[in-house]
Amino acid sequence: xxxxxxxxxxxGNLGEMKQxxxxxxxxxxxxxxxxxxxxxxxxxxxxxxxxxxxxxxVDGSDERAYTNFPGVRTSIIDELEDIRDEVIxxxxxxxxxxxxxxxxxxxxxxxxxxxxxxxxxxxxTTDHEGKLRMATAVVDGVNTQLLYRxxxxxxxxxxxxxxxxxxxxxxxxxxxNRHVWAISNLHxxxxxxxxxxxxxxxxxEVLYENARYDVTTLSYSRKRKNCSVPSVRDIVSPxxxxxxxxxxxxxxxxxxxxxxxxxxxxxxxxxNAKSCFMLAEIALEVLTISTISTQTL
Numbered sequence: 001x002x003x004x005x006x007x008x009x010x011x012g013n014l015g016e017m018k019q020x021x022x023x024x025x026x027x028x029x030x031x032x033x034x035x036x037x038x039x040x041x042x043x044x045x046x047x048x049x050x051x052x053x054x055x056x057x058v059d060g061s062d063e064r065a066y067t068n069f070p071g072v073r074t075s076i077i078d079e080l081e082d083i084r085d086e087v088i089x090x091x092x093x094x095x096x097x098x099x100x101x102x103x104x105x106x107x108x109x110x111x112x113x114x115x116x117x118x119x120x121x122x123x124x125t126t127d128h129e130g131k132l133r134m135a136t137a138v139v140d141g142v143n144t145q146l147l148y149r150x151x152x153x154x155x156x157x158x159x160x161x162x163x164x165x166x167x168x169x170x171x172x173x174x175x176x177n178r179h180v181w182a183i184s185n186l187h188x189x190x191x192x193x194x195x196x197x198x199x200x201x202x203x204x205e206v207l208y209e210n211a212r213y214d215v216t217t218l219s220y221s222r223k224r225k226n227c228s229v230p231s232v233r234d235i236v237s238p239x240x241x242x243x244x245x246x247x248x249x250x251x252x253x254x255x256x257x258x259x260x261x262x263x264x265x266x267x268x269x270x271x272n273a274k275s276c277f278m279l280a281e282i283a284l285e286v287l288t289i290s291t292i293s294t295q296t297l
Contacts, residue, residue: 001027003041005058020056032079034087034106038062042074049073053089055106066109069093077101082222083130088114095119101132114152121147125170127177134170134180134198146170148198160201167191171218175225179204183215190214193227 002023007015021028023043029051031041037058042051053074056063067074067089075090085107090099098119103112114132115121123136135147135156142164147156162168171181171193180198185191192209196202208215220227 003028003031003039003056005039018058018060020058020060030076032076034079035084038106040066040076040079040087040106042076051075053104064109066104066106067091067111071096073099075099077124078126078130080126080130082128086130088124088126088130088132103130103132115156123170125172125180127173128175129177133173136170144168146201148201150199159198162186168196171227172220173198181207181218181227183218185214191216193218 002019002021004017004019006017009015020039021041026043026045026047029042029044031039034040034055038055039058040053040055042053044051050071050073052068052072053066053076054064055066069091072091072093076087077090078088080086080088085105087104087106089102089104091102091111092099094100094116098117100117101114101124103114104110105112115135120137120139121135122138124132125134125136126132131152133149133151137145137147137158139145139161144162144167145158146160146168148159149156160168166186168182168184168186171183173180174195180196182194182196183191184194184196184203186203188209190210190212191214193207193215194203195205195207197204218227
């Protein structure tokens with residue numbers, strides 16, 4: 001697999017396709033947009049699964065190897081969509097068994113170590129300024145611990161520990177970086193969206209819950225600076241609009257591929273009854289959707 005790009009105008013019309021990578025031995029392992037001009041992608045060497053991070057401009061120029069370290073694997077922790085020329089990555093350079101978080105400057109290639117993983121840290125959360133301020137760890141083999149720090153010069157400190165029957169999953173900081181949105185089933189039967197004080201781990205408010213279903217995902221609009229939780233009925237709403245807008249009367253299934261930051265441009269695949277059985281004729285559509293029914297918080 002290689003990476004190709006196509007331009008999209010305001011009317012949703014696609015431009016000519018351009019190939020950016022030319023791998024022949026192994027497929028590109030994954031990719032993402034760094035900004036409007038550059039893509040990042042990972043690939044390994046000969047199947048060793050030590051994925052290294054590369055970047056290339058949308059016109060195919062300025063390909064760079066950012067983490068070309070033998071025997072070291074790279075993971076993407078946070079693409080930092082609001083911070084230009086920076087991403088946070090994980091590297092097992094210090095210890096092959098542990099991934100430490102680094103800030104990577106895409107313009108200069110400079111790497112800055114943000115914390116040393118003691119070995120049990122499994123996840124990281126940044127605020128809207130791109131600062132790494134929370135971590136999730138496994139303790140005692142089966143329990144999960146949330147840790148917090150006010151700024152990157154501090155050590156992480158534990159604020160909440162849950163057992164294997166409980167779950168508090170960090171989603172993201174609120175726009176003012178004071179509190180955290182999380183999905184929690186603590187003291188309730190169904191997981192709900194809650195507001196947490198990251199300094200203490202205290203649940204401050206229940207923002208959304210459903211008596212019949214768990215809340216599992218959260219969408220955040222950087223333009224509106226709010227989050228939305230689709231209900232069970234609303235989950236099919238974008239695809240119902242797609243069906244009406246493009247008049248794919250024979251389409252039997254739709255799948256959301258991607259959407260832009262302002263929730264107006266959606267990329268979906270539509271499959272008709274024949275393609276569901278023959279695994280063929282998958283049509284890629286780029287759609288502009290102005291109204292989607294969700295509960296906004």
